[in-house]
Amino acid sequence: MYDIQKIREDFPILSRTVYDKPLVYFDNGATTQKPRLVVDSLVDEYYSVNANVHRGVHYLSQQATELHEASRETVREFINAGSINEIIFTRGTTESINLLVSSFGEEFMEEGDEVIVSVMEHHSNIVPWQLLAARKGIAIKVIPMNDKGELLLDEYEKLFSERTKIVSVTHVSNVLGTVNPVKAMIATAHAHGVPLLVDAAQSIPHMKVDVQELDADFLVFSGHKVYGPTGVGVLYGKEEWLDRLPPYQGGGEMIQHVSFEKTVFNELPFKFEAGTPDYIGTTGLAKALDYITALGLDQIAAYEHELTVYATQRLKEIPGMRIFGEAAEKGAVISFLVGDIHHFDMGTLLDRLGIAVRTGHHCAQPLMQRLGIEGTVRASLALYNTKEEIDALIAGIERVNKMF
Numbered sequence: 001m002y003d004i005q006k007i008r009e010d011f012p013i014l015s016r017t018v019y020d021k022p023l024v025y026f027d028n029g030a031t032t033q034k035p036r037l038v039v040d041s042l043v044d045e046y047y048s049v050n051a052n053v054h055r056g057v058h059y060l061s062q063q064a065t066e067l068h069e070a071s072r073e074t075v076r077e078f079i080n081a082g083s084i085n086e087i088i089f090t091r092g093t094t095e096s097i098n099l100l101v102s103s104f105g106e107e108f109m110e111e112g113d114e115v116i117v118s119v120m121e122h123h124s125n126i127v128p129w130q131l132l133a134a135r136k137g138i139a140i141k142v143i144p145m146n147d148k149g150e151l152l153l154d155e156y157e158k159l160f161s162e163r164t165k166i167v168s169v170t171h172v173s174n175v176l177g178t179v180n181p182v183k184a185m186i187a188t189a190h191a192h193g194v195p196l197l198v199d200a201a202q203s204i205p206h207m208k209v210d211v212q213e214l215d216a217d218f219l220v221f222s223g224h225k226v227y228g229p230t231g232v233g234v235l236y237g238k239e240e241w242l243d244r245l246p247p248y249q250g251g252g253e254m255i256q257h258v259s260f261e262k263t264v265f266n267e268l269p270f271k272f273e274a275g276t277p278d279y280i281g282t283t284g285l286a287k288a289l290d291y292i293t294a295l296g297l298d299q300i301a302a303y304e305h306e307l308t309v310y311a312t313q314r315l316k317e318i319p320g321m322r323i324f325g326e327a328a329e330k331g332a333v334i335s336f337l338v339g340d341i342h343h344f345d346m347g348t349l350l351d352r353l354g355i356a357v358r359t360g361h362h363c364a365q366p367l368m369q370r371l372g373i374e375g376t377v378r379a380s381l382a383l384y385n386t387k388e389e390i391d392a393l394i395a396g397i398e399r400v401n402k403m404f
């Protein structure tokens with residue numbers, strides 16, 4: 001039973017008002033709201049367990065370390081990784097990608113080598129590769145899409161060459177909602193002898209993601225987009241790859257022994273975790289993952305799908321409505337423009353009605369160029385949204401429409 005009212009009560013912020021209107025929060029693709037048990041866990045740990053991890057023989061340090069390492073196990077189980085050595089804690093998707101690009105690029109890429117990305121990537125899966133291109137002279141190849149927002153898999157195949165070293169693609173587009181067929185894309189990459197990085201920032205909160213089932217080599221996501229705290233994220237990597245990669249940052253925690261002559265790095269996963277980790281944040285992330293596991297990812301996916309279908313159908317009834325992204329496999333993200341109303345005006349006016357949507361290029365400017373637009377209005381849904389909120393959005397858009 002998916003008891004939406006009970007679920008909403010778990011998220012205190014949902015009962016606040018904005019400009020004296022009930023808050024309608026549709027900016028979940030940017031960040032999700034937090035259930036009480038996640039925030040409580042942060043407060044509780046600061047008040048009763050706080051001590052630096054992995055360092056102290058004292059009681060609190062050991063307890064904090066146990067909580068932190070238990071969170072790693074929760075993440076491992078959540079994505080079905082083979083070992084906790086494959087779970088690296090980072091600050092978020094962006095840092096996870098930068099880590100991988102830096103280490104992988106350092107070890108495995110030379111001038112003239114190539115990475116394949118897609119046209120619908122977030123800037124965080126473009127700019128790190130461009131920085132590597134500037135440093136090392138690698139080339140970036142781009143998988144195109146059709147007008148529905150589906151990647152062209154035949155074109156993808158053709159992009160592989162002797163120089164292809166890695167593929168890096170988003171699982172779900174944060175603009176179009178397209179769910180890319182990453183399992184098949186991974187198989188194609190493997191047939192060409194190269195690994196694939198999945199940017200799962202927009203899939204982890206909405207569907208079951210199993211790294212072994214996908215056979216993903218690397219997979220990254222952010223805690224704050226999956227009902228967890230800000231400042232914590234994950235890089236999953238197959239142990240056989242992570243073992244061969246050099247560290248990203250140097251410092252405490254990532255070493256076994258340091259002398260001025262020679263330093264021996266720590267083993268996995270600590271080799272990639274220099275400095276004090278956000279051990280309070282990792283506990284919060286584990287609580288968030290436990291929360292959605294208890295609700296059931298299949299139930300969440302089914303509920304969000306129903307909402308998305310309803311929202312899409314109602315939006316399409318609005319005169320002048322243009323929806324961007326109509327892939328056969330589509331997640332809970334709807335990008336749109338109405339007539340020639342600027343996305344910024346639409347977003348600002350909806351905000352006055354208490355409705356939070358995203359406007360702009362959504363950190364995907366190359367995709368905007370492909371679509372021939374500057375930006376969109378984006379409603380991205382979460383497990384706590386309701387049909388009534390969608391009705392409020394529709395009424396809001398109709399009101400703005402009349403004003404113009």
Ligand code: PMP
Nearest residue numbers: 092093094122124170174201222
């Ligand atoms: N990739 C995708 C697909 C995203 O949607 C986002 C966030 N909008 C990111 C990467 C970056 O995530 P973060 O800002 O949490 O590092």
